[in-house]
Amino acid sequence: xxxxxxxxxxxxxxxxxxxxxxxxxxxxxxxxxxxxxxxxxxxxxxxxxxxxxxxxxxxxxxxxx
Amino acid sequence: xxxxxxxxxxxxxxxxxxxxxxxxxxxxxxxxxxxxxxxxxxxxxxxxxxxxxxxxxxxxxxxxxxxxxxxxxxxxxxxxxxxxxxxxxxxxxxxxxxxxxxxxxxxxxxxxxxxxxxxxxxxxxxxxxxxxxxxxxxxxxxxxxxxxxxxxxxxxxxxxxxxxxxxxxxxxxxxxxxxxxxxxxxxxxxxxxxxxxxxxxxxxxxxxxxxxxxxxxxxxxxxxxxxxxxxxxxxxxxxxxxxxxxxxxxxxxxxxxxxxxxxxxxxxxxxxxxxxxxxxxxxxxxxxxxxxxxxxxxxxxxxxxxxxxxxxxxxxxxxxxxxxxxxxxxxxxxxxxxxxxxxxxxxxxxxxxxxxxxxxxxxxxxxxxxxxxxxxxxxxxxxxxxxxxxxxxxxxxxxxxxxxxxxxxxxxxxxxxxxxxxxxxxxxxxxxxxxxxxxxxxxxxxxxxxxxxxxxxxxxxxxxxxx
Numbered sequence: 001x002x003x004x005x006x007x008x009x010x011x012x013x014x015x016x017x018x019x020x021x022x023x024x025x026x027x028x029x030x031x032x033x034x035x036x037x038x039x040x041x042x043x044x045x046x047x048x049x050x051x052x053x054x055x056x057x058x059x060x061x062x063x064x065x
Numbered sequence: 066x067x068x069x070x071x072x073x074x075x076x077x078x079x080x081x082x083x084x085x086x087x088x089x090x091x092x093x094x095x096x097x098x099x100x101x102x103x104x105x106x107x108x109x110x111x112x113x114x115x116x117x118x119x120x121x122x123x124x125x126x127x128x129x130x131x132x133x134x135x136x137x138x139x140x141x142x143x144x145x146x147x148x149x150x151x152x153x154x155x156x157x158x159x160x161x162x163x164x165x166x167x168x169x170x171x172x173x174x175x176x177x178x179x180x181x182x183x184x185x186x187x188x189x190x191x192x193x194x195x196x197x198x199x200x201x202x203x204x205x206x207x208x209x210x211x212x213x214x215x216x217x218x219x220x221x222x223x224x225x226x227x228x229x230x231x232x233x234x235x236x237x238x239x240x241x242x243x244x245x246x247x248x249x250x251x252x253x254x255x256x257x258x259x260x261x262x263x264x265x266x267x268x269x270x271x272x273x274x275x276x277x278x279x280x281x282x283x284x285x286x287x288x289x290x291x292x293x294x295x296x297x298x299x300x301x302x303x304x305x306x307x308x309x310x311x312x313x314x315x316x317x318x319x320x321x322x323x324x325x326x327x328x329x330x331x332x333x334x335x336x337x338x339x340x341x342x343x344x345x346x347x348x349x350x351x352x353x354x355x356x357x358x359x360x361x362x363x364x365x366x367x368x369x370x371x372x373x374x375x376x377x378x379x380x381x382x383x384x385x386x387x388x389x390x391x392x393x394x395x396x397x398x399x400x401x402x403x404x405x406x407x408x409x410x411x412x413x414x415x416x417x418x419x420x421x422x423x424x425x426x427x428x429x430x431x432x433x434x435x436x437x438x439x440x441x442x443x444x445x446x447x448x449x450x451x452x453x454x455x456x457x458x459x460x461x462x463x464x465x466x467x468x469x470x471x472x473x474x475x476x477x478x479x480x481x482x483x484x485x486x487x488x489x490x491x492x493x494x495x496x497x498x499x500x501x502x503x504x505x506x507x508x509x510x511x512x513x514x515x516x517x518x519x520x521x522x523x524x525x526x527x528x529x530x531x532x
Binding site: 011012015016017018020024028031032035036038039041042043045047 | 371373374376377391392394395405408409411412413414416417420421423424427
């Protein structure tokens, strides 16, 4: 689904609470689209499966000491 | 420039200790140099001459009474302006923070004061420490002392410019993606990101990402960086990420050389991003380490290919502390791309952040595996020499600011100690930096290798044209 200026404007009102002008929305739209695309790339990465027993979300460097 | 201003801390300190040079004289000269040079370089946001001179007089009296606190006693220093100094503004180079004054010192400032250092001012920086150029600042773009049309790097750009131009003898910066090492490299000085947890972050404002941010010294040479680390390092119960460590004299082993040390040269990412000129100079620097007895070998860290995707977690962290300012729009920021970045943070989901953290862990595991085979890693600090301020000013898509910390950021994910030491000049006369990184808690090995290289190749601090 393509991100329209009107959708982005509505999302920013919802997220940030400010109604930004059409020029700012037009400038932001490709940046937001690129960000979403990069997140798709990130999600597509195979980092060894999603089995919770092999996940290591938390980095605690104290264990390295 | 006078001989006094040109000196390093380790050259100046014995003169102060023997009372051949007065801290008041040194401080007065530093303040005079700031008055003359800083209108051109913009290395400072706040300078407090009277308070600095009061401290210098106190140091002089104390030394005259026979109490010498050590090599920083009576030495003029700067502090990056995202680190709290009691009673002084901490602005983050933002117009939104000009009246933000703390009633306490950051731990690193308290440690410097206890060592007798004279804090003369707060250093300019890339706004909110969120960029690698220091061109966007509410207090004016910082200029590079080696070429005033170029950026000094960032975000600790004012610290690097001020030390390089001998306005101060050292500064404390912060490094979340390379903000100490990158400006050190661009300005031809030494910058050290210590092991994560070694130097307290209490009083760094705002407290940025929990597990990639570091405080550390910017200095004229490696010996000075070690002297500063001696004072800055140590457990701090006020910082929940501070880790107890043994008291260490980081200067003690500097002269031991690199003979027998195994130096890994990453074949992924670092050299392929660098310009041919940078590759050549850093390659020669690695040859110097080899000629001094280091065993140099190739290593691989393949997951660095995905480094740019690990950025998602940083995007989200930045959002949390600047969110209140977002409704004011991009005009509230000297660097409008920071506002863009905050808005983009709204489009990073929790699942994306968690995946980015898993990717960080993968990169980290590969670094740790490599450091079981080698003692050190050697690579370029920056992909390019310093670029024009004019280009940085038009950098709304953050291409240049991202490039400037491209090679340093992986070491922030890992938390390993990493240093940038000058390794020559581009054809345009701009400094290039060699980055050396070591195992966690082996900061002394990193310093020792950097010192061995410096002594063999460059001889230490080089004076920029403006000085």
